[in-house]
Amino acid sequence: MAVLPIKTFPDPLLSKICRQVQEVDEDLKQLSRDMLETMYAAPGVGLAAPQVGQDLRLVVIDCSARDEEREPLVLFNPRIVEMEGQVVFEEGCLSVPEFTCDVTRAERVVVKAMDAEGRPITVEGEGLMAICLQHELDHLEGRLFLDRISPLKRSMYKKRRLKQIKRGDE
Numbered sequence: 001m002a003v004l005p006i007k008t009f010p011d012p013l014l015s016k017i018c019r020q021v022q023e024v025d026e027d028l029k030q031l032s033r034d035m036l037e038t039m040y041a042a043p044g045v046g047l048a049a050p051q052v053g054q055d056l057r058l059v060v061i062d063c064s065a066r067d068e069e070r071e072p073l074v075l076f077n078p079r080i081v082e083m084e085g086q087v088v089f090e091e092g093c094l095s096v097p098e099f100t101c102d103v104t105r106a107e108r109v110v111v112k113a114m115d116a117e118g119r120p121i122t123v124e125g126e127g128l129m130a131i132c133l134q135h136e137l138d139h140l141e142g143r144l145f146l147d148r149i150s151p152l153k154r155s156m157y158k159k160r161r162l163k164q165i166k167r168g169d170e
Contacts, residue, residue, distance in 0.1 A: 024118030048139030078113035
């Protein structure tokens with residue numbers, strides 16, 4: 001397993017709609033294991049394939065507490081099939097360094113996908129799991145949580161980030 005480099009805003013891959021996975025083969029299983037290792041090392045609770053430079057509909061998630069046993073979830077071609085409620089949560093992102101902001105999301109979601117072995121799976125998430133599922137699936141559509149906040153806050157972050165990059169403060 002390997003810790004992969006994480007793409008950060010404004011990398012163009014982060015705004016690209018990802019392609020479907022046709023078959024879960026050994027290479028994709030290895031990619032999912034590497035993504036989990038990368039997510040744990042970051043540390044984070046979720047990671048999408050475009051964040052590690054892969055144009056694929058693949059996310060890994062683990063919302064378990066740091067002091068609890070890990071509960072990794074690997075989802076290929078995930079799609080939300082049900083949403084309800086509304087919650088505001090302060091989100092951050094491994095691809096959006098040094099910035100968090102309140103984002104409105106559904107309180108509960110149901111996602112259909114393929115698991116780490118390519119078998120059909122249905123995942124129901126509430127609370128942090130629902131937020132994480134929505135956040136990671138946004139990445140597969142070329143969206144960052146920045147796209148869900150006010151234009152003013154988004155503009156302020158983008159200006160600050162571009163200055164950091166220009167100075168070499170990445």
